[in-house]
Amino acid sequence: MSKTLPSIVNAIPKDRDALQPIREILLANAMMIGEIPSPTNQEDQRITFLSNRFTEEGLQNISIDEAGNCMAMLPGSVGEKNILICAHADTVFHTKVDHAMSVTGKTITGPGIGDNSLGLAAIATLPQIIDKLGIELKDNLILLGATQSLGRGNLSGIRFFLDHFKEPVHAGVCVEGIQLGRLSYTAVGMLRGEVNIKVPSEYDWTRFGAANAVSILTKVVQRIMQIPIPSEPQTKIIFGSMNSGTSFATQPTTANLRFEVRSEEVGMVAKLREQIEDIVEETANETNTDISFSAVAQRKSGGLPYGHPMVKSMRKILSKLKVKPHVEPSVGELSELIYRGIPSVTIGLTKGSHKNEFDETIEIQPTFKGLAQLVALIKAIDGGHCDDE
Structure with missing residues (x-):
C-alpha cells in the first residue's frame, strides 16, 4: 500500500x-x-x-x-x-x-x-x-x-x-x-488499590476512643482527601466504592475501600501510594485494628x-x-x-x-x-x- x-x-x-x-x-x-x-x-x-x-x-x-x-x-x-x-x-x-x-x-x-x-x-x-x-x-x-x-x-x-x-x-x-x-x-500513571479493615474479635469496645469499621474507614478516607493534589499535571484520586456493615444496630467489624489514583506526572502515583500506605499504617496503630493495603493494578x-x-x-x-x-x-x-x-x-x-x-x-x-x-x-x-x- x-x-x-x-x-x-x-x-x-x-x-x-x-x-x-x-x-x-x-x-x-x-x-x-x-x-x-x-x-x-x-x-x-x-x-x-x-x-x-x-x-x-x-x-x-x-x-x-x-x-x-x-x-x-x-x-x-x-x-x-x-x-x-x-x-x-x-x-x-x-x-x-x-x-x-x-x-x-x-x-x-x-x-x-x-x-x-x-x-x-x-x-x-x-x-x-x-x-x-x-x-x-x-x-x-x-x-x-x-x-x-x-x-x-x-x-x-x-x-x-x-x-x-x-x-x-x-x-x-x-x-x-x-x-x-x-x-x-x-x-496515564495509575494505581488501583484496596484498603481492608478488620476489627479483631478481642477488640475492647468499652475503651475510650473505640471505633467500629465504618468510622475507621471514614478516618482513612478523610486523611487521604487531605493529601495535597497538584492540578497540573492532572492528578486525581477517585473513591470507587466503600462497603461495610450488615444492619442498623450491629457494630461493623469489617470494611473495604476501593480507589484509583491517576496522574500525568511521572512518579506522582508512586509518591501518592507511599502517602496512602503511611496513612493506613498510622490509622491501624492508632485504632488497634488490622488495616491492610493492596495494589490491584498499576500503570506507568x-x-x-x-x-x-x-x-x-x-x-x-x-x-x-x-x-x-x-x-x-x-x-x-x-x-x-x-x-x-x-x-x-x-x-x-x-x-x-x-x-x-x-x-x-x-x-x-x-x-x-x-x-x-x-x-x-x-x-x-x-x-x-x-x-x-
Missing part, C-alpha cells in the same frame, strides 16, 4: 459508504459477542467465538494462548512488519447478569455492548472489511482478542501476548466500541508526542470525517504497548451512552465512520505515514 496520506484520507467517505453492505454481519457479530457473558478471567466462551470466526475467514496462525488470548494473522504481501489490532474481550458484568441485547433501527442496548463487544466484533469482521474494500496491505495484520484487561486482570492478557509473540510489533491500534472521536496516544505514564506522525494522521482522518477529536489518556492495552516502545493509539468506533450500566447503548450508523477511520489508520501505518523518522 504505497498511497499518499492525502489520497488515503480523501478515500474515507467512499470507504465509509462502501461498508454499508457489511452492516448485518457486523451487527450480528456484535450482538452474538455481547450475549456471551465475559467477566475478567472468564472470557473463554467469547474467545472461542472469536476463534471460530477467524477460522471461517480462513486466517492464518489462529491460536489461543495460555492466557486465553485469541490471535490470528492476515498476511501482507511483503510481511516484514506486523501491525497489531487488538480489542479487550472482558467486560465489567458478572455471568449472572442478563446479557440479552435489544436492537432497534438505530441502536443496540445491552450490558457491555460498547465496552467492548462492538470493538471485538470489529476485530472479527475486519477480514471481510479489508476484502470488501479491496485493500492489499504490505504488512501483516495481527488480530488479537485480549483477555484479563479490566480491574484485577491488570492487562495480564496483552502482557502475556507481547512477552511470547516471537515477531516484533511495528505499531498498534487498540479498538474500543465507544466513543467515536476518542484519540488516546498517552498512558508515557506516550507519543502530539506531533508524532501517527497522531497527526489520526487528526487528519477525524477531520475528514468531521469528528472532533476527544483526546484522553488511556489505562488500557495502550499503556502496555507504549511501555514497550510500540507506537500505538486507542480509537473509538461509535457514539454511545450509559457505559458500564445495564442499559449501555451504542448508535449503529456512526459505526461506519468509526470503521472507515480504522481502515484509514491501517492504510496509513502500512504506507509508512505513521513512522517517526
Whole structure:
C-alpha cells in the first residue's frame, strides 16, 4: 500500500459508504459477542467465538494462548512488519447478569455492548472489511482478542501476548466500541488499590476512643482527601466504592475501600501510594485494628508526542470525517504497548451512552465512520505515514 496520506484520507467517505453492505454481519457479530457473558478471567466462551470466526475467514496462525488470548494473522504481501489490532474481550458484568441485547433501527442496548463487544466484533469482521474494500496491505495484520484487561486482570492478557509473540510489533491500534472521536496516544500513571479493615474479635469496645469499621474507614478516607493534589499535571484520586456493615444496630467489624489514583506526572502515583500506605499504617496503630493495603493494578505514564506522525494522521482522518477529536489518556492495552516502545493509539468506533450500566447503548450508523477511520489508520501505518523518522 504505497498511497499518499492525502489520497488515503480523501478515500474515507467512499470507504465509509462502501461498508454499508457489511452492516448485518457486523451487527450480528456484535450482538452474538455481547450475549456471551465475559467477566475478567472468564472470557473463554467469547474467545472461542472469536476463534471460530477467524477460522471461517480462513486466517492464518489462529491460536489461543495460555492466557486465553485469541490471535490470528492476515498476511501482507511483503510481511516484514506486523501491525497489531487488538480489542479487550472482558467486560465489567458478572455471568449472572442478563446479557440479552435489544436492537432497534438505530441502536443496540445491552450490558457491555460498547465496552467492548462492538470493538471485538470489529476485530472479527475486519477480514471481510479489508476484502470488501479491496485493500492489499504490505504488512501483516495481527488480530488479537485480549483477555484479563479490566480491574484485577491488570492487562495480564496483552502482557502475556507481547512477552511470547516471537515477531516484533511495528505499531498498534487498540479498538474500543465507544466513543467515536476518542484519540488516546498517552498512558496515564495509575494505581488501583484496596484498603481492608478488620476489627479483631478481642477488640475492647468499652475503651475510650473505640471505633467500629465504618468510622475507621471514614478516618482513612478523610486523611487521604487531605493529601495535597497538584492540578497540573492532572492528578486525581477517585473513591470507587466503600462497603461495610450488615444492619442498623450491629457494630461493623469489617470494611473495604476501593480507589484509583491517576496522574500525568511521572512518579506522582508512586509518591501518592507511599502517602496512602503511611496513612493506613498510622490509622491501624492508632485504632488497634488490622488495616491492610493492596495494589490491584498499576500503570506507568508515557506516550507519543502530539506531533508524532501517527497522531497527526489520526487528526487528519477525524477531520475528514468531521469528528472532533476527544483526546484522553488511556489505562488500557495502550499503556502496555507504549511501555514497550510500540507506537500505538486507542480509537473509538461509535457514539454511545450509559457505559458500564445495564442499559449501555451504542448508535449503529456512526459505526461506519468509526470503521472507515480504522481502515484509514491501517492504510496509513502500512504506507509508512505513521513512522517517526
